Amino acid sequence: MQNSTLKPARKERLADTVYGQILDEITAGRFTSGDKLPSEAELSHSFAVSRPVVREALLRLTTDGLIQSRRGIGTFVSTRPSSRLTELAKTSELSSYLRSFEPRIVLEVEAARLAAQRRTRADLDRAHAAIEALRVAIASGQRGQEQDIEFHDAVARAAGNEYFCDLLNDLRQPVTETMNIGLELARERSPGRRLRIIEEHTRILDAIAAEDSDAAASYMKYHLMQARAAVLDARHLENSQALDIAPRARG
Template identity: 35%
Template sequence: MEANQRTLAASLLSSARQSRREERDRTLSDTVYEQILAKIVSGEIPVGGKLPTEIELSEGFGVSRPILRQALKQLKIDGVIVSTQGSGSYVQKQPDRAVLTFAPIGSIADIQRTFEFRMAIEGEAAMLAAERRSIEQLALLRQSLDELERCVQQGELGVDADEKFHAIVCSSSDNHYFVSVRTSMHANIITGLNLTRNLSLSKSTERLRLVQAEHEAIYAAIERQDAEAARNAMRAHIDNARKRVFVGG
């Protein structure tokens, strides 16, 4: 019995150490990711410009090459850099400079993960909302869309109205776990919404209209109870928001 307890304790300790190592590596990778992104956003490394070699970058940032590669991998996923075999990594897109104004270094990596998580969670919530929503919930969605439209027309930020729309979609799924998960990450979501809507306000009216049209597509699919269309519309909307931040345009 004592031997089994010692084995279990050793296993738990090993798992805890592994988790701490993974968390430390993730934090280091996030820091490198954000610092490279800042250089690209500021124009220090221009579009078409080549990044320093992995050896130079890892030495410059004081991290191992595996940690550096995690950061470069995320930049590739974002569409910011592209790598060519035997040639190196090049800047493909320059995210909007306003990113560094509305999302200071230290939060950018978490905003990226929030978009990814929201795509998965809210896409499924929208699908269920289309199947289960009540007449009253549909009316609440329409009200939140009308408030968003007012914000667009008057040039207001509209973060609260945007958040309310997405929250109602989740509650319309008739599954409280979607609501609970969203509530637990409310601060991260608001940070992302502040960023995306501030960026939209700094662009043309067409940008605001495009974002509003995406909300309307989600509503229309839920209204006609087309579950797959609602899921696809929600996922496309959140992914487009991510692209507008990290890919630019």
């Protein structure tokens, strides 16, 4: 495989652009939650791209929880992300950044599983120090992305297989971008989400320390799924009505 494969195919890049354009409409409130989106044919016409490109963009928006299709009825907006999102990232690049979670999740989950079997005392100390530094950073109002990355590096290193470190290093750029967005949105919001970030990391480390592979893998998976959801605020319930103790009506 040559360098050429490092770039996504043209269709994929066009779909990223269309994804960004629809996301802009949603973020700006021109398509709002519950709204029916225009048909594939209409979107293909408006954005001047082929229907397979539109279909690909819609598929990704669905995967990311921003829209939902109901068979035979149409496609609807399900979430409106923070308006800050468009300031924190180019919407045309978000789709690509989010796609990096697919390989990242399987790599980090496996690294956590192996770390629970192979970690040394030094590995645990390093990961623990990273969490403490993250706690301090967050408490003092910083994003803490360096400390967050340091924790994930410590886990990868504890897996005792240098390939995990190398491969995650190759994903460094999209990982850093999504981490910045997620941590920044958390920083600006309720202390609840910030506490959760510390808690999720601690739980992973505790499972690794207890040599519980299955728990380490599950908690890492949960953490990364939350991290992905946090970027778009989609299907991310921490401050949703789910937390009201009072009964609520379902939309």
